Amino acid sequence: MSDNYHHGDLRRALIDAGIKIINESGEAALSLRKAAAMCSVSHAAPYAHFKDKDELMEAIKTHITEQFTSELSAAVKGSSDAESALVDMGRHYVAFFVRRPDYFKFLFGGQNITAHIRFDKEYENDYPPFVLLKETYLEYIQEGGYEKTPEEQETELLKLWASAHGLAAIACMSGVEVPFDWEDKISGDILIR
Amino acid sequence: MSDNYHHGDLRRALIDAGIKIINESGEAALSLRKAAAMCSVSHAAPYAHFKDKDELMEAIKTHITEQFTSELSAAVKGSSDAESALVDMGRHYVAFFVRRPDYFKFLFGGQNITAHIRFDKEYENDYPPFVLLKETYLEYIQEGGYEKTPEEQETELLKLWASAHGLAAIACMSGVEVPFDWEDKISGDILIR
DNA sequence: CCATCATCTTTACATTGTCAAGATACTTTG
């Protein structure tokens, strides 16, 4: 394989390059041409793998979301009971983004968030972190033997999610140096009580 | 005043044009040159009023935030007691953005949100909507004669804000046609209980 | 009236997204 003609896995390399740019210089600095240059390919090479810049950004978002979900998943698995799993999950939800505010801005900032976060009244939502939250919540309900109508469950779930997500949003967009014990001090109280 | 040389109030006209572009075509379509064209001035004319594109966007954000704050303020004034004022405020907080999701994306989406939303551990925050929330909350505390430590107050305030803001974020970024009774059904339960 | 300043225009340039045409390697098929 001639070394500089066919790149090994350009698609993956472009995603990595994009993530690196976002981490180092923020979303505004992300350009197709720069990512291509970092992979030592011509400026039009990305078009063999992505229809346009949006498609690269979608791929990056999917990648980050997988990382996010797997961290949440690990947090849940480490908990003894479902209630503490819920709290741990909220804690890690916020912590993940507090540690990487640029990820939050990139994931939920831009225009095309459609594919990554959904909630409608039919209660349908395949956003992986939400699916995980829902599962954990249902275990929590079952474990505690609580009697809740579907409406109550939906409301409570949304509340949990909105609290964590809103907290992350406020933290990531505040422009303030967030002290790292911030979430430890607060999220436990807020997310469940 | 020669009609097309010195524009009457170009600064204001550019802000209006920018808002119109955002409303009609989203933030991605906002360009200095397009805004200038809508004001029938040359593409470099905006530089007499704004240092760069960011400064125009900041001005637009400030303008929208003023509108937002004044709607919240009106909602609070229409309430009988402080507790219902709190609920009404939350309802309007969400409703304002559900009605104008592009505003939410623009205000809290981009990179440079620093000046528009702040929260740090010293409890300092001059973001006007938050100031209003804080005032209303303090009245609510006083009215009910509740005894709360500063820490409890800070936590509760942050919780109120995060709930409303997170709800708005989820609604505006869901890509789902949000039914308009959505906030009526939910926010009251979530924001205070 | 003149100098100064704010406002606006014209020109120019670099960056970027995107397209088109062609070259090169890999894959499939006859």
Next chain:
DNA sequence: CAAAGTATCTTGACAATGTAAAGATGATGG
């Protein structure tokens, strides 16, 4: 295995955009 086809990559081009520089135009104060 050779021919045909496909995926991948290059080069070249273009339009949109942000921005800087230099100059023109009108207002304003001494």
